[in-house]
Amino acid sequence: MAKIELEFSKNGPILVKRDGKVEMALCRCGHSTKKPMCSGAHATSGFIAELTKMELK
Numbered sequence: 001m002a003k004i005e006l007e008f009s010k011n012g013p014i015l016v017k018r019d020g021k022v023e024m025a026l027c028r029c030g031h032s033t034k035k036p037m038c039s040g041a042h043a044t045s046g047f048i049a050e051l052t053k054m055e056l057k
């Protein structure tokens with residue numbers, strides 16, 4: 001069974017990982033031009049957030 005993790009990256013998107021490999025990056029700053037995916041806009045929007053990780057079981 002694959003290991004699925006969510007990484008709420010520091011000042012950036014939610015990385016959805018399967019077996020350690022990034023499958024997608026979801027916007028959590030609200031400024032993406034490609035919602036729900038991250039467009040990189042967080043880098044210039046002033047978005048600040050802590051790093052958090054979660055494993056789905």
Ligand code: FES
Pocket residue numbers: 012013014026027028029030031032033037038039040041042043
């Ligand atoms: S988190 Fe990257 S554009 Fe929103």
